[in-house]
Amino acid sequence: MARHTGWIRICVLDDIPALGARVLAQDGGTDIALFRTADDRVFAVADRCPHKGGPLSQGLVAGDTVTCPLHNWTIGLESGEACAPDVGCVRRYPVRMEGDEVWLSMAAPA
Amino acid sequence: MKKPRLVVVGNGMAGIRTLEELLKLVPDMYDITVFGAEPHPNYNRILLSPVLAGEQAFEDIVLNPLEWYADNGIRLHLGKQVVRIDRVHRKVVADDGTEAEYDRLLLATGSMPFILPIPGKDLQGVIGYRDIHDTQAMIEAARVKKHAVVIGGGLLGLEAANGLKLRGMDVTVVHLAGWLLERQLDPVAAQLLQKSLAERGLGFRLNTSTTEIIGNDAGEAVGVRFSDGTELPADLVVMAVGIRPNATLAQEAGIHCDRGVVVNDTLQTYDPRVYAVGECANHRGIAYGLVAPLFEQAKICANHLAQYGIGIYKGSVSSTKLKVTGIDLFSAGNFMGGEGCEDIVLSDPAGGVYKRLVVQGDRLVGACLYGDTEDGGWYLKLLKDATPIDDRRDQLIFGETALGEAGTSGQSRAATMADGDEVCGCNGVCKGTIVKAISEQGLFTVDEVKKQTKAASSCGSCTGLVEQILMNCLGSNFQETPKTKAVCGCTSHTHAEVRQAIREHRLLSHAQAYAFMEWRTPNGCATCRPAINYYLVSTWPHEAVDDPQSRLVNERVHANIQKDGTYSVVPQMKGGVTNPSELRRIADVADKFAIPMVKVTGGQRIDLLGVKKEDLVEVWKDLGMKSGHAYGKSIRTVKTCVGSEFCRFGTQNSTQMGIDLETMLANMWSPHKVKLAVSGCPRNCAESGIKDVGIIAVDSGWEIHVGGNGGIKTEVARFLCKVRNADEVKEYTGAFLQLYREEAYYLDRTVHYIERVGLDYVKQRVVEDATNRRALFERLLYALEGLPDPWAERIAGSRRREYEPLRIDARLVAVEG
Ligand code: SRM
Ligand SMILES: Cc1cc2nc3c(=O)[nH]c(=O)nc-3n(C[C@H](O)[C@H](O)[C@H](O)COP(=O)(O)OP(=O)(O)OC[C@H]3O[C@@H](n4cnc5c(N)ncnc54)[C@H](O)[C@@H]3O)c2cc1C
Ligand code: SF4
Ligand code: FES
Numbered sequence: 071m072a073r074h075t076g077w078i079r080i081c082v083l084d085d086i087p088a089l090g091a092r093v094l095a096q097d098g099g100t101d102i103a104l105f106r107t108a109d110d111r112v113f114a115v116a117d118r119c120p121h122k123g124g125p126l127s128q129g130l131v132a133g134d135t136v137t138c139p140l141h142n143w144t145i146g147l148e149s150g151e152a153c154a155p156d157v158g159c160v161r162r163y164p165v166r167m168e169g170d171e172v173w174l175s176m177a178a179p180a
Numbered sequence: 181m182k183k184p185r186l187v188v189v190g191n192g193m194a195g196i197r198t199l200e201e202l203l204k205l206v207p208d209m210y211d212i213t214v215f216g217a218e219p220h221p222n223y224n225r226i227l228l229s230p231v232l233a234g235e236q237a238f239e240d241i242v243l244n245p246l247e248w249y250a251d252n253g254i255r256l257h258l259g260k261q262v263v264r265i266d267r268v269h270r271k272v273v274a275d276d277g278t279e280a281e282y283d284r285l286l287l288a289t290g291s292m293p294f295i296l297p298i299p300g301k302d303l304q305g306v307i308g309y310r311d312i313h314d315t316q317a318m319i320e321a322a323r324v325k326k327h328a329v330v331i332g333g334g335l336l337g338l339e340a341a342n343g344l345k346l347r348g349m350d351v352t353v354v355h356l357a358g359w360l361l362e363r364q365l366d367p368v369a370a371q372l373l374q375k376s377l378a379e380r381g382l383g384f385r386l387n388t389s390t391t392e393i394i395g396n397d398a399g400e401a402v403g404v405r406f407s408d409g410t411e412l413p414a415d416l417v418v419m420a421v422g423i424r425p426n427a428t429l430a431q432e433a434g435i436h437c438d439r440g441v442v443v444n445d446t447l448q449t450y451d452p453r454v455y456a457v458g459e460c461a462n463h464r465g466i467a468y469g470l471v472a473p474l475f476e477q478a479k480i481c482a483n484h485l486a487q488y489g490i491g492i493y494k495g496s497v498s499s500t501k502l503k504v505t506g507i508d509l510f511s512a513g514n515f516m517g518g519e520g521c522e523d524i525v526l527s528d529p530a531g532g533v534y535k536r537l538v539v540q541g542d543r544l545v546g547a548c549l550y551g552d553t554e555d556g557g558w559y560l561k562l563l564k565d566a567t568p569i570d571d572r573r574d575q576l577i578f579g580e581t582a583l584g585e586a587g588t589s590g591q592s593r594a595a596t597m598a599d600g601d602e603v604c605g606c607n608g609v610c611k612g613t614i615v616k617a618i619s620e621q622g623l624f625t626v627d628e629v630k631k632q633t634k635a636a637s638s639c640g641s642c643t644g645l646v647e648q649i650l651m652n653c654l655g656s657n658f659q660e661t662p663k664t665k666a667v668c669g670c671t672s673h674t675h676a677e678v679r680q681a682i683r684e685h686r687l688l689s690h691a692q693a694y695a696f697m698e699w700r701t702p703n704g705c706a707t708c709r710p711a712i713n714y715y716l717v718s719t720w721p722h723e724a725v726d727d728p729q730s731r732l733v734n735e736r737v738h739a740n741i742q743k744d745g746t747y748s749v750v751p752q753m754k755g756g757v758t759n760p761s762e763l764r765r766i767a768d769v770a771d772k773f774a775i776p777m778v779k780v781t782g783g784q785r786i787d788l789l790g791v792k793k794e795d796l797v798e799v800w801k802d803l804g805m806k807s808g809h810a811y812g813k814s815i816r817t818v819k820t821c822v823g824s825e826f827c828r829f830g831t832q833n834s835t836q837m838g839i840d841l842e843t844m845l846a847n848m849w850s851p852h853k854v855k856l857a858v859s860g861c862p863r864n865c866a867e868s869g870i871k872d873v874g875i876i877a878v879d880s881g882w883e884i885h886v887g888g889n890g891g892i893k894t895e896v897a898r899f900l901c902k903v904r905n906a907d908e909v910k911e912y913t914g915a916f917l918q919l920y921r922e923e924a925y926y927l928d929r930t931v932h933y934i935e936r937v938g939l940d941y942v943k944q945r946v947v948e949d950a951t952n953r954r955a956l957f958e959r960l961l962y963a964l965e966g967l968p969d970p971w972a973e974r975i976a977g978s979r980r981r982e983y984e985p986l987r988i989d990a991r992l993v994a995v996e997g
Contacts, residue, residue: 081986089703089729095985104986108703120239125745128733130706137706139733139741142627144706151247155631159245 076175083110083170091127091136093117094174102163103127104172105147107134112172113147114165120145120158183211186485187272187282189262189429191216193225194458194474195288196244201482203252209486212254213280215272217261218311221246226471226606226639228315229503232343238312255280265433267451284453284485287430287441291423291459291469296331300393305401306417309340321416322347329353329404329414331390333360335502337420341382342504344416352383352412354390354404356421364500364511368527369534369550376507376532385412393417425460425467440467445492447481457481463495470498471638472605499560499605501553501641508549510556513563514538515548526577535577542570555579557645561601594648603645606638611649618653622665626650668707670700675711675925682715689716689725706732711926714813717849718921721963728979734811737982738970739796742789747796749788750810751803752846755820755838755858756784762805769802783810783817783855797983800971807971809847813927816855818842819867823860823877830860832877837906838866841875844910845917847967848960851924851933854917855890869896872920872930873913878902882909886916886942887934895931898939901947915946915953918960 086092086106094102094114101117103126111134117127124140135153137144144153150162166173186202188195191214199212216222220242227241249256260274271281293308295301305321307314321328322344330341333355345351353360359370360377374384385406394403394411405411425440436442436450440462447455447463457477459469468474473496480493499512517523517538524537531551537559538546543566547559558580562569569576580596597603599612617623617632629646630637636646666672673681678697687693693712694704704712709730716724728736739747753762766786770778776790785808791799800807809815820838824830838858848854857866858875868874870890874897876883881904888897903912919942924933934942946953974983 078988080988085981085986087729087981092981093985095987101985122237122240122743123745125741128737128741128745130709130732131729132703132705132709133701135705140743142625142706149247151245155627155637157242157245157248158239159247 077166077173078176079168080104080172080174083112083167083172086112086172089131091129091131093125093127100161101125101127102174102176103136104165104174105131105136107131107147112165112167114163114174115145115147115150116161116163118160119143120152120160121156126160183209184283185281186210186212186284186286187280188212188214188286188288189265189272190288190290190458190460191218191222191256191258192288192290192458193222193243193471194290194478195286196222197475197478198286198288198457198481198485199252199254200244201479202485205482205486205488207252210284212252213257213282214249214254215257215260215262215274215278215280217259218313219259220312221249221256221258223312224638225311226503228309228312229339229343231312232315232318232340233346233505234343235505262429265429265435265454267433267435267454270453282453284455286481286485287449287454287456287460288458289426289429289460291425291467293419294422294424295419296390296421298390298392300395300401301419303393303395303401303417304399305415306393306419308419309336310423318344318416318418319347322349325415326350327352327413328416328418329412330418330420331404332418332420332422333357333384333386334363334420334422335361335500337418338377339503340418340420342377342380344418345380345382349416350383351381352385352414354385354388354406356387356389358387360384360386361502361509364502364515364548365509365550366516366536366548369509369511369536369548372529372532372534372550373502373507373509377504423459423469425462427460427462430454430456430460438462445494446484447477447493448484455481455485463493466495468496468498470500472496472498472608475607497560497564499556501556501639503639503641508551508553510549510553510559511547512556512560513544513546514540515546517546521545524573524577537577539569539573539576542568542573544569544576557602557605557642558597560605594645595652597649603649604633604635604638604642607634609633609635614646614649615653618650622669624650624654624665667711668705670704670708671697673697678712679715679719679923679925682712682719686720687716688720688723690727690730704730710735710813714849714851714926718851718963722966728982735813737793737796738807738811738974739791739793740811744790746790746792748810749791749796749799749803750781750783750785750808751805752808752842753785753805754842755818755835757820757835757839758786765803765805769799772802773799781810784819785810785817793983794985797974797980801975805971806846806969812849813852814850814854815842815845815848816853818845819855819857819871821858821860821865823858827860829863830877831879832860832882834858834860834866834875834877837875837877837882837909840906841910841913844914845964847969848917848921848964850917850921851926852929854920854930856913870894871897873897873916875909875913881905884909884912884916887931887939889929889931891929898934900939900943911953911957912946914960915956916942918956918963919945921960921963922956 091103091105103117105113117125119138121143124138126136128139129136134147135144143156150160152158164175222244224241224243230236262272263275264273271279273279293310328344328349328351330337330353333353341351341353359367389407391407392405393401396402401417403411403413427437427441430441431437441456443456443461443463449456458474480491483491502509521538521540526535533551536548544562597611601611603611636643713730717726733741773795775788779787781787818838818841820835823834854872856873857868857871859866859868860877868876870888874885874888883902884900885897886900889895920933
């Protein structure tokens with residue numbers, strides 16, 4: 071099956087807990103956080119809160135947002151943007167599902 | 181129809197605030213283009229000082245990220261400086277040739293640092309302090325250079341000097357006037373300031389003018405020379421001697437300028453298509469250099485750009501503060517007085533407090549405060565409103581609270597403020613607006629107030645006041661869930677209603693709870709989910725589903741997250757008692773996992789700080805100790821003293837009592853954390869007086885005290901009862917804690933719970949009613965029965981993946997050409 075350059079198979083859906091996250095370790099770079107919502111959508115963003123770099127993967131996922139564990143900024147997973155009043159933006163990575171496989175592209179931010 | 185085009189030159193605080201105000205009024209009216217000479221989106225220039233001081237990072241101070249421009253359809257040209265305005269063809273031209281036509285033009289080009297015209301001013305290492313580029317240059321310089329000279333002892337100069345000092349440089353401030361901040365302080369206050377800055381290690385040369393900056397062959401600064409012929413070594417020279425409105429562009433285009441682009445009361449220049457706001461503008465002879473007036477200008481300018489035509493700008497009275505952490509000073513108006521003025525002065529140099537008020541006739545016209553600036557806002561208001569002060573003149577200097585005007589003397593300042601009093605000077609937000617937002621929109625954190633009102637969102641110096649207002653509105657636990665209000669925005673039910681529903685309708689899972697109570701969100705939020713989880717598991721032990729995804733990170737991973745994303749590990753050490761074998765294992769673990777810090781905690785045990793998440797399970801395994809629950813809304817520690825076994829005053833074996841209690845309560849979840857202490861005699865070496873349950877041994881038995889708290893607001897525990905023996909201590913303690921577990925709202929400590937229900941009620945349920953006491957105690961033991969030690973569970977393999985990062989397997993990378 072044809073796949074675009076740069077798409078990488080990461081894991082299967084069940085490797086990520088619903089309303090939870092997994093960290094994709096990136097040696098020498100910023101880790102990537104993979105989130106799964108209650109309705110099984112998967113999002114990937116850099117694991118670094120735009121506030122003070124908190125690990126977003128450790129936050130609490132609700133709806134399609136995650137609340138940073140350090141100072142409670144809430145980040146929209148789809149847009150990568152902090153919810154008001156906070157301003158900031160985190161890099162997003164495109165995710166694609168192939169059956170129950172989670173694929174991610176690191177080529178360009180979504 | 182084509183939209184009119186608005187071009188903004190200057191992507192800084194005033195220009196972008198004008199756009200924000202404009203978009204609020206008429207989101208779609210203009211086709212907007214912004215030119216910014218700096219390569220960054222709009223950031224909070226005020227906070228460059230905290231960035232320099234290392235207290236914040238650049239990312240923290242960005243005000244409008246790039247997405248903001250995109251979302252509002254604004255064309256943004258970053259890193260492009262406009263070099264020409266062609267008023268005939270109504271277009272601007274940037275240095276790279278980019279052009280943009282306009283129907284309205286907004287100039288917001290700010291100002292430039294004034295560079296003294298002395299020899300050596302162009303040497304490398306000589307900079308102004310204006311933007312992030314300068315700030316980064318200073319941070320860089322501080323890394324490799326040693327001697328800094330800051331020319332100018334004004335606000336900017338002192339903030340620069342303080343930042344460079346904090347970054348390890350050797351700093352001297354050179355100032356032409358006889359005292360620092362001569363535009364903000366009188367000589368007495370300035371001396372207090374100088375003293376406290378000198379204590380931080382800053383050097384000063386007052387009454388000194390700089391004649392030359394000395395360079396080496398490489399063209400780098402190496403020193404400065406003064407008018408008296410003396411010299412100082414300097415490899416970094418910061419010029420902070422003032423700013424000049426940046427009006428060249430307008431001037432060259434033939435728009436009338438005179439120390440700034442001259443504007444009328446609607447912020448319009450002499451060319452009616454062209455407006456100007458911010459530091460580049462001269463309004464009624466004044467070019468302001470602070471954000472509060474610029475934000476006022478922005479609001480009015482936006483109104484006219486929106487063609488509403490309401491509002492005129494009449495100028496601003498502004499006040500200043502110095503953003504050096506730990507130093508409080510405030511000044512406003514004519515604080516130096518002069519002919520026809522009288523001074524009221526309070527001076528306590530030893531205590532570091534000085535206040536000077538300048539009165540003319542029956543009005544306050546100036547104020548200068550050092551050390552105690554609490555009343556600054558109040559004085560500013562008296563000044564701005566020109567309130568007659570005759571009747572309170574002799575009390576004025578002692579501040580607003582001393583007057584007892586609102587009949588609330590002695591309380592915090594926020595309580596005495598009137599609704600119309602200004603809280604946030606930068607954004608012009610009054611107390612009434614904040615109170616209204618808190619009560620109508622159910623706000624309970626400073627951040628929410630920032631969002632809804634913009635108060636405290638610029639320089640941040642009023643954050644404390646905003647907190648006080650929140651506290652007054654919400655009671656002493658303002659950061660916690662407001663108890664009579666809805667749990668959060670996801671529901672209109674209160675904590676009490678939620679607890680009741682879970683109990684009466686036997687709700688056993690989050691899904692059931694949200695469905696039954698018609699939650700507005702599919703799966704709650706970070707505020708309600710942890711609360712619901714606690715209510716479920718405490719109401720239906722062994723039956724309800726404990727959902728790890730509804731616990732905040734610490735409770736989910738059983739360790740305490742640190743600012744850098746690592747974790748701390750605090751093993752259980754019952755009663756603070758350990759032994760050589762445990763200590764050896766702790767030492768070995770610290771070595772093996774290169775743990776950066778091993779610390780004795782305030783809770784009588786040992787903390788291993790800075791453990792990587794992937795190492796947690798291995799660390800626990802090697803320790804071979806149980807979880808100390810230092811991370812949970814749960815039992816924490818039982819502190820003890822040595823007691824009768826060793827101490828010459830001890831009346832009972834307090835150490836053993838503590839160990840027994842900690843054993844009994846192991847793994848207990850609770851509405852908030854729970855701390856106990858047992859002391860062997862009323863000398864109370866275990867600090868039982870400030871614990872949730874504090875036990876004090878006396879000759880004839882044990883006294884039990886409840887509701888103490890050593891935290892945010894210290895509360896002394898109150899006497900519950902006296903019992904005869906250790907078994908009774910356990911039963912009474914257990915019963916009290918179970919009552920708290922069953923009835924308190926999430927995030928209430930015992931003191932808050934008792935405050936709500938009254939100590940008499942607690943006594944009646946726990947002390948007077950023996951049957952009820954035993955029933956409570958049994959329910960506690962049932963809830964705790966069989967609860968596993970979470971570390972042991974993880975070592976055995978449960979929820980492994982929580983601790984394991986995913987890694988990309990190179991073989992799985994499918995590449996298709
Ligand atoms: C480790 C320790 C400091 C130390 O090095 O000594 C500590 C560390 C923290 N305390 Fe504490 N407290 C520690 C003893 C205390 C004490 C003293 C005591 O327990 O005798 C108090 C006052 C007593 C009390 O609680 O009544 C204390 C009152 C607080 C408070 C205020 C609680 C309140 O209700 O007012 C908080 C904030 C909170 O819980 O919301 C807090 C929160 C914190 C947190 C968890 C902050 C956080 O959320 O990350 C700190 C974790 C630091 C980290 O990065 O790991 N810590 N904290 C102490 C651990 C004791 C232990 O062995 O478990
Ligand atoms: C270190 C520091 C600390 C401060 N602390 C405080 C404080 O505590 N309280 C307070 O009230 N104020 C403080 N100020 C002052 C406050 O930051 C300014 O008053 C405010 O930023 C001015 O807003 P402005 O939009 O007029 O100018 P700026 O914010 O400077 O914006 C002007 C922008 O226009 C750009 N520009 C200029 N010419 C052109 C051109 N031809 N083409 C394109 N772009 C151009 C500039 O590069 C700049 O980005 C501080 C300033 C500094 C530097
Ligand atoms: S007092 Fe407690 S919460 Fe505050 S910094 Fe120290 S450990 Fe952290
Ligand atoms: S680091 Fe994420 S909220 Fe502070």
